[in-house]
Amino acid sequence: MIRSVHTFPSRTTVRRTLPQLLDDEKKTLKHKTKDKSFCLIIDEATDRLSRPLVALLAATSTDTWVLELDEIQEMTATNMELFIRKSLEYYEIPFKKITALVSDGAPVCCKLGKTLTKVCEIKHIICACHTLHLISAKLIDLFDLANLVCSKLKNFFKAGKQAGRKRRWLQKNGKLISLPCLTRWGTWLQTCIEVLHNKDKLKQFIQLEERSKRQTS
Numbered sequence: 001m002i003r004s005v006h007t008f009p010s011r012t013t014v015r016r017t018l019p020q021l022l023d024d025e026k027k028t029l030k031h032k033t034k035d036k037s038f039c040l041i042i043d044e045a046t047d048r049l050s051r052p053l054v055a056l057l058a059a060t061s062t063d064t065w066v067l068e069l070d071e072i073q074e075m076t077a078t079n080m081e082l083f084i085r086k087s088l089e090y091y092e093i094p095f096k097k098i099t100a101l102v103s104d105g106a107p108v109c110c111k112l113g114k115t116l117t118k119v120c121e122i123k124h125i126i127c128a129c130h131t132l133h134l135i136s137a138k139l140i141d142l143f144d145l146a147n148l149v150c151s152k153l154k155n156f157f158k159a160g161k162q163a164g165r166k167r168r169w170l171q172k173n174g175k176l177i178s179l180p181c182l183t184r185w186g187t188w189l190q191t192c193i194e195v196l197h198n199k200d201k202l203k204q205f206i207q208l209e210e211r212s213k214r215q216t217s
Contacts, residue, residue: 029065030091033058039100039125042084044075044108054080056087059102067091077111084116095120104130149195 009017041057041064052075056068068087072079088095100123101116103109113124195202 026090029067032063033065033067033091033093036060037097037099039102040084040098041102042080042109042112043104044072044080044106054083056084058093075108077108077115080108080112081115095122098122100125102127105134106130149192 038058038060041059043055043057045053045055047053052072054068054070054072054075055066058065058067068083068090070083072083088098098120101113102125103113105126110124110126113126116122117124
């Protein structure tokens with residue numbers, strides 16, 4: 001039996017071929033979106049290097065495509081509008097084929113929506129999930145004690161030499177607790193539930209930690 005041998009491409013090869021692959025994919029997408037009407041979905045974010053990014057998606061009742069994802073100089077409504085216009089120009093999509101613009105409720109997106117509504121006469125729909133997130137964030141602030149527990153827990157399991165040992169001990173003796181993410185209220189709720197289920201094991205572990213510190217001091 002003869003087996004084909006595959007090797008991983010070098011960084012040089014990836015750098016050389018990736019732009020062409022992206023261009024080919026965009027050409028394919030250009031063909032797929034031809035003669036179709038859809039809504040645009042735009043979202044802004046910041047990566048771990050604090051670079052502002054914007055993503056533009058096109059969605060029908062059956063398909064969703066990422067049209068563009070790029071770094072933006074400054075997160076303003078004007079720059080985002082320019083980003084949309086350039087993307088649509090590349091794909092040769094006229095505004096008359098856009099049924100609506102969907103975004104979150106960030107001030108910059110609301111301003112963008114007002115501008116496009118006036119200029120291009122398209123509907124601006126604010127995602128309901130963003131509204132629910134804002135409501136949930138307000139509710140979380142009402143539970144000071146639970147909020148404090150989650151905050152302390154993140155510090156307790158923060159990255160460091162002892163972090164892995166702490167989590168392994170808890171995983172072995174109780175259920176592993178997932179840490180909350182500030183922008184995802186569902187993870188905050190899940191952490192609270194897991195802390196409740198593991199409160200005895202957490203108490204036991206903290207007592208062992210304090211005893212160990214007293215013995216070494």
